[in-house]
Amino acid sequence: MSRGRPRKVADLIQREIADLLRHDVRDPRVGMVTLTSVDVAPDLSHAKVYFTILDKEKQGETAKALQRAAGFLRAQLSHRMSMYTTPELRFVYDESVERGDRISQLIDSVVPPKR
DSSP states (O other): OOSHHHHHHHHHHHHHHHHHHHHTOOOTTTOSEEEEEEEEOTTSSEEEEEEEESOGGGHHHHHHHHHHTHHHHHHHHHHHSOOSSOOEEEEEEOOHHHHHHHHHHHHHHHSOOOO
């Protein structure tokens, strides 16, 4: 199987889940979620959906709410996408944004400001 198809499926899943979260998921714990990326297995059976939120303290309850909504989201994806099977969804908090901010702050603290 080509590596292009899983990438295209991942992009489509990301767009569709973002739309579903914005319009159809009513759980208040989900709130302002940003989907950063989706990784789909080569056989299209599983998808890891990476997300971030503004309020870091609510990370755990947001992850639980998203995982609870995974069945609903998968069912909605199956209606929106014309595929033989719809990947099983797993939501993972994306720490790369925080890591990037921390590295940037460390660099700023070491490098003297330009005049």
